[in-house]
Amino acid sequence: MSHAPTSLDALRQRAGSVLMHTYTRQPLSIESGHGVWVRTDDGRELIDLVGGIGVNVLGHAHPAVRQALSEQSARLIHTSNLYFTAPQVELAERLVATAFPARVFLCNSGAEASETAIKLVRKWGRSRRGGATGMVVLKGGFHGRTLGALAATAQPRYREPFEPLPAGFVHVAAELDAIAAAAGEGIAAVMLEPIQGETGVVPLPDELVAGVRALCDERDLLLVVDEVQTGMGRTGRWWAHQHAGITPDVMTVAKGLGGGVPVAAVLAGPRADVFEPGDHGSTFGGNPLATAVACAVLRTIAEERLVGRAARMGEYLRESLLSLRSQGVPVATVRGRGLMLALVLDEPIAAAAGRAALGSGVIVNAIGDSVLRLLPALTITEEEVDEAVRRLGEAFAAVRAEDAS
Ligand SMILES: Cc1ncc(COP(=O)(O)O)c(C=O)c1O
Incomplete structure (x- = not known):
């Protein structure tokens, strides 16, 4: 039609x-x-x-996106996560190969990826950090429009009409001293975008990103990197944090992953990989259609x-x-x-x-x-x-x- x-x-x-x-x-x-x-x-x-x-x-x-959409739609579009499907596993393997050793949760949008990362941090903090579940997040950052993602987003104009928002987020200037001062008792993680997109493409200096990684190591905190806008090769590396020579504990991915088809992912390194059956889910997350297309996108970025x-x-x-x-x-x-x-x-x-x-x-x-x-x-x-x-x-x-x- x-x-x-x-x-x-x-x-x-x-x-x-x-x-x-x-x-x-x-x-x-x-x-x-x-x-x-x-x-x-x-x-x-x-x-x-x-x-x-x-x-x-x-x-x-793009022909690769069109071909994946048409072939996969003729084979299998959706099954739910009650079963195994090959494109989903292949996508996770391909993502990990571009990034760092991790397990992957698949979902549908950047905001949903942010929510997933926030839940991971909270579960990790409860079991590994004596109940500390707070997150330090940066002024100028943007993590999505759902309530948790909004709570992690600093700009008042996005937040204020929807308060009260979930508690536990400390917003600080994108400076190492400010982040270190805020990362005290009750804090489990720092979350940042390597380049703050929605506030006008404001890059964080590589030294700051590396400094936050060192701080998280020193204080036993998780580093969550939001690569929703910066990822998929756009900045000249697969992931923008790679310019700073660091590995995050958690990374969120969306936007370009499906080349236009809604699909998102959260990668959790071994330290942060704390979800167990029943902790999280998403009916559409990682469905065969979206993941087959995302595989084609990753393959094409590499091949071309x-x-x-x-x-x-x-x-x-x-x-x-x-x-x-x-x-x-x-x-x-x-x-x-x-x-x-x-x-x-x-x-x-x-x-x-x-x-x-x-x-x-x-x-x-x-x-x-x-x-x-x-x-x-x-x-x-x-x-x-x-x-x-x-x-x-x-x-x-x-x-x-x-x-x-
Ligand atoms: C860095 C970042 N995180 C999260 C989001 C939210 O993504 P979505 O609009 O897919 O929910 C965006 C959207 O612009 C973003 O730029």
Whole structure:
């Protein structure tokens, strides 16, 4: 069945009546996609530098994803976790091979992975740390929208409407002294994102990540690393914590894992692997369809050497963005790693630039006043970067022209 093409205006009106008003959507009705390109209802082709918020690591409609979806859907879609299925076991093996010795719990979203990690920490703390179950989490971090994940997230605007939230989270600045001061009695773990994505692609220095690892070793705490946005090769290593040369005890994975199909995972190293039968579960978690696709995604990233490519193309994109300065674009800096970048502006024009970019045929994600976040597919080519940056230059010129008029 294909859905009849529907104009943006008609769709917006219908959505207003039937969808909860949880999202501020961009004025685009996207009907199809291919690689880094998407096509709208009115036939426009845009370069997608947001990639479903870091999900479409292989771009849209990659043959490996399509083949895995079609073959597995013809064989077996869902069984529940009452039985064994081969794709699930293969996915866990493939994940562990890219990361560290661990056992894997499979679920469906980043928030669910965060909840799983929080439960692991609590169980570990009860049995191994004399009942200490608290977690030190970092200001600027984001771990999802469910209650536990929200409690671990610092920004008041996400949290306040939903209080009271579960207790036991201490929010501190992303500084070693502050983390050490908070990691006292009652604390079982520290949780961090190596690059804080939702707050504007803010990398934690490698020395800080390594320092937190050393602190956790010294104080017998678990280190939980949220790689939901930074993982799957995007930063130029399979996992961003690998830049710091450390191994976490627990790692959460989602977004790019299924190349667009919802699937998530939690890896627990030997010290943290404390779940027993009955402790946790998820009806859909690790179902054959999602895990077969995720296996195809991991295999394709390895076969097409996309991790190294993300590092190289990330540098190319960074230099290209910096070159916009020569056209008078107020670029303060480009921060981030690999293909997880933020174009940081000297002026509060991010929202206007994001809107103008749509007009010029490129999709970027405005965060706050002055950040444009870019999370393109790892398959993006130099020619596509050149064209995207040319279109961005056009968009900034349009913003300037509008300001002047
Ligand atoms: C670092 C991080 N953790 C967790 C989440 C939550 O993931 P999901 O939206 O799949 O629940 C996100 C989502 O943006 C994220 O960026």
